Amino acid sequence: MAETWTYYDLRDAFAEEGCPVCRLTLASVDRYFDGLNYEAAGDPGVRAKLRDSLGFCNEHAYRWLHVANVLATAQIYRDILSHLVAEIGDLRAPRRGLFTGVAARLPLAGPEGRDSGGAAMLAPSERCPACVVLDRTETMAVETLVRAIPEPGFAAAYRASAGLCLSHLRLALATARDQAAFDVLRDAAVGGWKAILDHLDEIIRRHDYRYTGEPAGDERGAAERALRQTVGTRGIRGRQGPP
Numbered sequence: 001m002a003e004t005w006t007y008y009d010l011r012d013a014f015a016e017e018g019c020p021v022c023r024l025t026l027a028s029v030d031r032y033f034d035g036l037n038y039e040a041a042g043d044p045g046v047r048a049k050l051r052d053s054l055g056f057c058n059e060h061a062y063r064w065l066h067v068a069n070v071l072a073t074a075q076i077y078r079d080i081l082s083h084l085v086a087e088i089g090d091l092r093a094p095r096r097g098l099f100t101g102v103a104a105r106l107p108l109a110g111p112e113g114r115d116s117g118g119a120a121m122l123a124p125s126e127r128c129p130a131c132v133v134l135d136r137t138e139t140m141a142v143e144t145l146v147r148a149i150p151e152p153g154f155a156a157a158y159r160a161s162a163g164l165c166l167s168h169l170r171l172a173l174a175t176a177r178d179q180a181a182f183d184v185l186r187d188a189a190v191g192g193w194k195a196i197l198d199h200l201d202e203i204i205r206r207h208d209y210r211y212t213g214e215p216a217g218d219e220r221g222a223a224e225r226a227l228r229q230t231v232g233t234r235g236i237r238g239r240q241g242p243p
């Protein structure tokens with residue numbers, strides 16, 4: 001296959017800790033935030049998109065705070081709050097209808113209707129842009145991995161890696177159209193999970209009072225590795241279906 005940046009990034013990520021797709025995906029969000037620190041200050045078009053999404057989702061808003069400069073944050077949220085001030089001024093009480101009370105606040109309504117009384121009030125018209133970056137990179141990384149994995153060299157590097165977290169394995173298996181690619185992914189997952197299981201058994205055994213004096217071995221950290229393998233790296237949302 002014609003190798004892309006994603007291909008080489010994956011090869012590099014195989015040598016690192018944790019799920020390589022998690023790593024690439026979260027790095028792409030960090031890069032997006034890095035760029036935004038500069039773009040937000042000088043590009044009204046970038047800020048207009050952020051105004052439509054009302055900034056970021058909860059997860060990404062707090063991640064942004066860790067890396068953001070104050071000027072960019074002030075400019076982004078000045079636009080958003082100015083927009084909300086204008087929008088709320090045009091709102092009227094919801095009409096009486098099928099949806100009142102708590103039902104009216106459930107996210108059933110679309111962006112239509114300023115007086116519909118549903119979640120449309122003050123709702124974003126666009127998705128969180130960091131979520132869009134995350135989904136795009138995740139899809140590209142999984143598709144690249146599945147396409148490349150029949151290559152013996154790539155497969156060997158993948159087998160030597162920490163392997164995919166469950167969320168990304170699920171995506172990769174659902175994406176694999178080639179039985180050979182599917183088999184590599186499945187067999188590597190079985191091997192990785194069995195190795196962790198052995199370590200978990202050892203941790204549990206060593207918690208028996210008869211063995212507590214024994215020095216810890218390779219099982220150290222396996223309980224956390226099991227958790228991470230299942231849930232993915234922090235910041236990954238865990239899609240259920242194919243990209």
Ligand SMILES: [Zn+2]
Binds near residue numbers: 023168232236
């Ligand atoms: Zn992952």
Ligand SMILES: [Zn+2]
Binds near residue numbers: 057058059060128129
């Ligand atoms: Zn988000």
